[in-house]
Amino acid sequence: MFWSNKMQVLDDNTQNLNRTITITINSEKLSKAIEKELINMSKTIRINGFRQGKVPMQIIFQRYKNSIVQDTLNKLMKENFINIMIKQKINVIDIPIYTPGTYIENSDFTYTVEFKVYPIIKLKFLEEIKVEKPLITISDYDINTAIDVIRQQNIKWIKQDTIAQKEDRVTIDFISYIDGKKIKDGKISDFILILGKGHMIPNFEDNIIGYKPGDKFNINSNFPKDYHLKFLRGKTVNFDIKLKKVEKPIFPELNKSFIDNLGIKDGSVSSLRNIIHKNMELESKSLIYKSIKNQIVKEILQLNIIEIPIALVNHEIDVINYQSLQERKKNKKLHTDSNLPRKSLENKAKKRIIIKLLINNISNQYKLETDEKIVNKMIEEIASIYKDPQEIINLYKNNDDMINNIRYINIEKQSIDIVLSQAKVIEKEIDFNTLVSQFKETTDNI
Known part of the structure; x- marks a missing residue:
């Protein structure tokens, strides 16, 4: 084993989940890992005067020693901590905090990790x-x-010059106001809505029923007190609406052609x-x-x-x-x-x-x-x-x-x-x- 560890339980109280562990990485493992990282870098590094992959190791190490050592330490600290947690079957919450010790060449490297754990409960x-x-x-x-739902999902909408009724699909433009002032971003064009589905605030859809394409009209709607936008909660909003299009639903017949189109x-x-x-x-x-x-x-x-x-x-x-x-x-x-x-x-x-x-x-x-x-x-x-x-x-x-x-x-x-x-x-x-x-x-x- 190339590492050792000592875990200190800061507080075994169920309300405090903090733990720390001190881990030591064997100098032999660390040296081999640094050497491996050095070899990997030598295959891709470019330095003037040398062909790619032919730069002497000594030159690479002199120039990039600090970054190679740091990258290796970061990788080993995480790997060893995760391995210990898996081996000891400790469930960690959140991201651990790593505190490295001082790196000394050809010496063991020691660091600490602070982390939170899930408490153990009796069953x-x-x-x-x-x-x-x-x-x-x-x-x-x-x-x-279920078949009725599938048919509803495959409805064809036919444009008609007639008054809007429940279950019709309408296309509208509208501008919204509070106390006579236009709401920011409250102008909406070509808004498509199926009447009677309850997708809008109370009374909005009902107040469109009875109008026909080309009609312009004005309605009021009260927003719920728990509406997700704070500035609209409990407010009465006035809407100037233009009804542009009314479409009637045509349900598909349950025949071979329809079922073929479903991929059966x-x-x-x-x-x-x-x-x-x-x-x-x-x-x-x-x-x-x-x-x-x-x-x-x-x-x-x-x-x-x-x-x-x-x-x-x-x-x-x-x-x-x-x-x-x-x-x-x-x-x-x-x-x-x-x-x-x-x-x-x-x-x-x-x-x-x-x-x-x-x-x-x-x-x-x-x-x-x-x-x-x-x-x-x-x-x-x-x-x-x-x-x-x-x-x-x-x-x-x-x-x-x-x-x-x-x-x-x-x-x-x-x-x-x-x-x-x-x-x-x-x-x-x-x-x-x-x-x-x-x-x-x-x-x-x-």
């Missing part, structure tokens, strides 16, 4: 948890509903229904798992079984805010508040922490390992709903992040199975669409 509480396990039945009604080779209704049934079975498995996981977390919170460290809650809220910021950047919605209120995120953060604590502790205490056969089966199952399953399988196999996520899900599912084996489980029959609706209506899913 005796599992028998106190009560879980309602859904038993899903997929009926003809569920499949018929034989174009038969029975094949379409079979594929929908298979997709519903896959979605059912996912919904059942999510339902059980949500219930377990909710039970742990209600029973106050796990003491969640404040430091961990604060860290998770920072993670949620960061993820939210990245999502807003991606969707170009940076005009919204930079951070969500911490109080509103506390419950979400606690739920995420509980599932992490549960998985980490169960996987360590039960020595769970990834089953690669099951991982491959999970990937094949995901791929089966796509037109070219092999393409999706290859995508996973060639992407470490994607396949590692499936491996984590495999460990998570094993952990949930262990919870269920000890918890009080009650089975309850439920139809597919009811369970889907419950998930859509629930805002606190993990």
